[in-house]
Amino acid sequence: MGRVVLVTGAARTLSGRLLRRLRKDPDVEKVLAVDVERPRHHLGGAEFVRADIRHPAIGKLLVERHVDTVIHMDVNATPLGSRGGRAAVKETNVIGTMQLLGACQKAPAVRRLVVKSSTSVYGSAPRDPAVFVESTVAKALPTGGFAKDTVEVEGYVRGFARRRPDVSVTVLRFAAVLGPSGGTPLAGYFRLPALPTVLGYDPRLQFTHEDDAVEVLALAAGEPRRGSYNAGTFNIAGDGVLLLSQCARRLGRPTVPMLLPAVRWAGGALRSVGMTDFSPEQIRLLTHGRVVDTTQMRTVLGFTPVFDTAQTFADFAAAHGPGILPPHTLAHAVDRLQEAVRHG
Template sequence: MGKVVLVTGVARRLGDRFAAELSRCPGVDRVVGVDAREPAGEAGYVFHRLDLRRPTVARVIAEHEVDTVVHLDVSAVGPGGRAAVKERNVIGTMQLLGACQKAPGVRRLVVKSTTGVYGSAPRDPAVLGERMLPKNLPRGGFAKDATEAEGYVRGFARRRPDCAVTVLRFANILGPAGDTPLGEYFALPVLPTVLGHDPRLQFVHEDDVIEVLRIAAQEDRPGTFNVAGEGVLLLSQCARRLGRPTVPLPAPALGVVAALARQTRIADISPEQLQLLTHGRVVDTTALRSAFDGLPRRSTAETFAEFAAAQRSGLLPPERLTAVTDRLTGLLPTDHTHHLPRS
């Protein structure tokens, strides 16, 4: 009998696509997708609607005799506001691990995490490795959720040494759809940036994410791995490749702009994303490339180029672009307005 894989978070594009593609892999007998919401696709796998915060996932694991669990339902955004997202990320992970603990047939666990656990600080090392501890632990948001979830996963690994546990810390994921918080930021007609900062960024292509997850779900690759495309891009380079003008703002003013963007649902620019847009983050991927056959295939630059090519021009007509720029200009001190680009 082939593998039976449980995939959480299939209501999101990444989870739905991964579950569908995994179901077509040789050696996989069945894929079971779970989420509190209906997936858009639901092609090729069995779907159970359930909330991970409730203990019903144990019944699904037992019913389908699951041997591999891929936990993707850890996300920066979601319905119900920040409190609900945190509950799903942390309490949902705890409940899932509890169910796996009681299921002796579960022999492999793969958990999606984020390089955000390292934070973004001015005195960070140039390149962050898996064994490095952040100088300042994340104080809130998705990064803090992921840090807590990783702690519970390490506890599970100690209690179940017979289970191969893989934690994948993904850099910012980009694909042609661009349906991520950072993708929303890059879709803005003008890009607000932090005055005096040009952070180094890394990206990983959605296709490479799927491939890394596929290998981890089908073969034992225990350990914690950073997942990012080779190389870096400066934020200014990203803006130029998108053809977007930038508006440099003092950090407090950018915080106001980010809050307005969240309130109006233009883009979800979180406080931790503001830190990233200020100080950047670069991680070492040596361990991943050694254990996962040289993945990812695409570099950071190639990933961003494909993302940029899939975007519409995104620029507003000249009169509207001027209006948006003028609105942002109102947050700037007078002596900085000469830095603003005009269409």
């Protein structure tokens, strides 16, 4: 008998890719795709089950279908389709996770839990360390938004791990996921015709390619490879960093430096017209940046990304650029300006 894997948040694009990837695994007998909405993408042979993880009925599904592996993908920053606004997202993230973990606790067949988290648990603040490791405690914990949701979610997951020590629990903290599909809030920001930036700041950013995200999720859901151990908490990101100014040049999009209050106002205006979810936590990221150490990902989890941060952004830019300025022209103009500043 092969494994029975349940994936939450199946209507999301990244989840759809994961479902199709899991169906190719010879050790997986059945994949259950769970969501309140039927996915628009192809499921690759996975079985769609309409269910709401916020309701206790999810426990009956786990027991009746003898699910042994749960991949919790329904922790997200933005709503999908007709699911409402920020309040609905928070309820799914936090209450949904609580109900799902309660169901897993009572399901004797469950032996592995994988949770898609985010490096946003570290926040973004001026006194942050240069590089976060998994054990780093943020100097300023997130006080709202998706970042606070992820902190709460991880807290509930740790509680579950203590109550069910027989279950292998893996938490993957992803740096911003980018790629050709471009379905994340940060991707929405980078698709703007001009990029609002905070005057005087040029943050360091890291990215995870969506292809690598799918592969590391599949790895974490399976049996550990020889010499690796896939239980625990792991930072997931491509090698290297990019400055926000470098991202803008590679996209061919001009930046619009503003004072911080003006950026906050612009973020509210962009959200109100539905152009992008330019949230306060995203503004903090685009002010102070965030870089994480991925040593544990390589040495313990045994995963090496195919794409580094620069390659990930190049793949995104190829699908969503160029902007109003040709990237090579913009880069040349910036280089000339910097040269002029250096020589007075």
